[in-house]
Amino acid sequence: ELKVEQNPLFLSMQEGKNYTIYCNYSTTSDRLYWYRQDPGKSLESLFVLLSNGAVKQEGRLMASLDTKARLSTLHITAAVHDLSATYFCAVDDDGQNFVFGPGTRLSVLP
Amino acid sequence: GAVVSQHPSWVICKSGTSVKIECRSLDFQATTMFWYRQFPKQSLMLMATSNEGSKATYEQGVEKDKFLINHASLTLSTLTVTSAHPEDSSFYICSARDLGQLLWSNQPQHFGDGTRLSIL
Numbered sequence: 178e179l180k181v182e183q184n185p186l187f188l189s190m191q192e193g194k195n196y197t198i199y200c201n202y203s204t205t206s207d208r209l210y211w212y213r214q215d216p217g218k219s220l221e222s223l224f225v226l227l228s229n230g231a232v233k234q235e236g237r238l239m240a241s242l243d244t245k246a247r248l249s250t251l252h253i254t255a256a257v258h259d260l261s262a263t264y265f266c267a268v269d270d271d272g273q274n275f276v277f278g279p280g281t282r283l284s285v286l287p
Numbered sequence: 288g289a290v291v292s293q294h295p296s297w298v299i300c301k302s303g304t305s306v307k308i309e310c311r312s313l314d315f316q317a318t319t320m321f322w323y324r325q326f327p328k329q330s331l332m333l334m335a336t337s338n339e340g341s342k343a344t345y346e347q348g349v350e351k352d353k354f355l356i357n358h359a360s361l362t363l364s365t366l367t368v369t370s371a372h373p374e375d376s377s378f379y380i381c382s383a384r385d386l387g388q389l390l391w392s393n394q395p396q397h398f399g400d401g402t403r404l405s406i407l
Contacts, residue, residue, distance in 0.1 A: 208395070210395070217403070218400070218401070219293075219380055219398050219399060219400045219401040220331075220380070220398045265330060265331070269395050275321075275333070275395060275396065276333075277330045277331045277332075278330065279329070279330045280329075280330050282328070
């Protein structure tokens with residue numbers, strides 16, 4: 178059974194600071210996705226990581242994938258209040274299962 | 288980009304009412320659609336996989352007689368919550384796979400905007 182974990186589950190940080198969210202998963206997969214969800218809204222796709230060593234950056238967010246370690250990271254650089262949201266990683270094990278992590282609730286304080 | 292429309296966005300109704308939620312792929316064909324449920328402050332949990340022209344596949348613990356799924360065309364799937372009760376109150380999100388881009392698209396699923404269901 179594919180299991181996806183995220184750490185931390187809650188994160189409160191000050192503007193301007195850096196932090197990393199971790200996503201671990203239990204089976205071999207080279208397809209990992211990061212989503213953002215604002216309160217009361219659906220999911221917004223952030224990153225698609227499809228191979229070992231993949232790194233993608235968009236603004237203050239950077240995501241990476243290490244398939245050997247079964248680990249993905251979402252790094253936040255110089256956080257701003259607008260980044261406050263819940264971030265989910267999801268793993269696709271070759272189309273059989275698409276499982277979301279529990280989410281990381283990020284609050285960026287002024 | 289691919290767009291999935293979900294309707295309604297918000298429903299409030301009395302206990303015992305049946306509620307239908309529609310999920311449409313607006314600019315692509317989707318042989319497979321997915322229905323998720325999300326309780327407050329929790330992650331998305333897959334309820335069922337909706338397959339065009341055949342019966343839906345339900346996840347363990349999801350009552351198929353309570354959550355009726357119909358996928359009659361390549362662009363429409365519906366979820367009907369029958370005889371809804373307060374414990375069914377949740378945020379329901381559908382998603383769809385783009386059949387035409389399945390082989391080369393990086394996106395496995397396109398998500399609808401969600402339906403917030405509140406049962407009084």
